[in-house]
Amino acid sequence: MSFEGVEMQIFVDEFEKELEGQSDRGLVIVGAAGLDVVLEGLLSATLNDEVKREAMFGPNGPLGEFSSRIKMAAGLGLISRDERRELELVRRIRNKTAHEVNATLSTDALRDLCMTLVLGRRLYAPKVIPLAEFPGGTRGIPHDFDDPRVVIPAVDLTLPDSSNPRSVFAASVRVLLRILVARTATAPDKKSPPADFMHPEEPLEHSMTQVSSQLKRAEALLEQMRQLRDRLQENGRPVAEQNDDISDLEAVSQKLKAMQQFADYSNEVIRRSRRSNLEQQ
Known part of the structure; x- marks a missing residue:
């Protein structure tokens, strides 16, 4: 329903x-x-x-x-x-x-x-909430809850x-x-069905958006880690652990870049081939 x-x-x-x-x-x-x-x-x-x-x-x-x-x-x-x-x-x-x-x-x-x-x-909470009391003894729902003349009752919240x-x-x-x-x-709005893919390069293109986002995050984190390492070095602190972490993240970043580069190339080949076929038709 x-x-x-x-x-x-x-x-x-x-x-x-x-x-x-x-x-x-x-x-x-x-x-x-x-x-x-x-x-x-x-x-x-x-x-x-x-x-x-x-x-x-x-x-x-x-x-x-x-x-x-x-x-x-x-x-x-x-x-x-x-x-x-x-x-x-x-x-x-x-x-x-x-x-x-x-x-x-x-x-x-x-x-x-x-x-x-x-x-x-x-x-x-009780199903029935008693009404507030106004001056003169009348009861109702006040417009101003902070009006000192209005007595708002307390209710017992124990089952x-x-x-x-x-x-x-x-x-x-x-x-x-x-x-x-x-x-x-407060549920999220209904989602419309996604548009159909019309060209062979589009699935990979869409898939790589997540890789691009990961790469950006990795690059931003690398910059922060390098800045921290440099500050530690300036203060004469050991940085071996930081260098290891940076090396690990640089390796991840390189893998992501290679994936992105290969995907971009693959899509360009597919895109050009598709256009070439269209021209020959």
């Missing part, structure tokens, strides 16, 4: 209501399903529009499973290490629960897994019933839903 930002926020708000009143097994299965859907939305936000949703996220697609979506989101740098760990724990709890009709989160195995979830406790595995699991699902919405809002 693909979402725009507001649509995803509405989905999460409505989905959280679905979590209420569920059995332990229902809470786990429904909670994991919601995370799965929002995770798909996060990944969809980074794919170019020409990629067919069904081909990627359908049952037979490479991102058709909860586990593959978690791995891809982590691999693309869309979620943090802790978020990946938490999602993996939710997946494991879901898998264990799905195979037991009467599963409860109070059994030892499931309880232990639930109690290793951390984000629900670390990022807990209630934090020793209860059900409470911990539900809190982690709610927090993960909010996190994935936030990650989607």
Whole structure:
């Protein structure tokens, strides 16, 4: 499922209501399903529009499973290490629960897994935030948060019933839903497909851009190392170690230059040959 930002926020708000009143097994299965859907939305936000949703996220697609979506989101740098760990724990709890009709989160195995979830406790905030109090006793949302006449209430950021595995699991699902919405809002722009290569010299030409960048970095670092060595020499300090490092980096630089030179030559030969063939046609 693909979402725009507001649509995803509405989905999460409505989905959280679905979590209420569920059995332990229902809470786990429904909670994991919601995370799965929002995770798909996060990944969809980074794919170019020409990629067919069904081909990627359908049952037979490479991102058709909860586990593959978690791995891809982590691999693309869309979620943090802790978020990946938490999602993996939710997946494991879901898998264990799905195979037991009467599963409860109070059994030892499931309880232990639930109690290793951390984000629900670390990022807990109450769902209902009380309104500020204005002079005269009225309540509302102030325009100026620093107005000394307005009393902004404090809220308890400690997860209630934090020793209860059900409470911990539900809190982690709610927090993960909010996190994935936030990650989607700041996800990199969708990438357009790259232009097709039209000429035989272009793949190598593009590949060598990275070599050129490495060469520039190596040359800049060499200059810094030489300057440092010269300053040490002026102060009568030993420079044998610096000379060894410089020699090693000079060897790397020479290899990069040779690669660049050969690639430039190869591309020039190909380019001239291509143009010659065009002229003869």
